[in-house]
Amino acid sequence: MKDYKLWKDDLKTNSVGGLIPEDKKKAKHVDLITLPKNVEGTNCFNCKWVMNKKGDIRHCDHPEVQSFVNKRMCCGKWDNPGAKRDF
Secondary structure (H helix, E strand, O other), X not given: OOOHHHHHHHOOEOOOOOEOOXXXXXXXXXXXXEOOOOOOOOOHHHOOOEOOOOOOOEEEXXXXXXXXXXXXXXXXXXXXXXXXXXX
């Protein structure tokens, strides 16, 4: 992972406000998406893999993601200790 402070200014957003991943192949593999505007609920900021809980840009520590994210984003690796699975 690159140092956040060294390249924060290089981060780009897409047309709906999500961060454009540096590694697009990895982002596609985990289905890292930008949620539509005004969607509340599941997002990177309430996922157990996002350890840094401060700021508008955070880092996902999931081994298959390893990317900066914001609250407009979510992927197929999202999880939360309160999530219930009946399988």
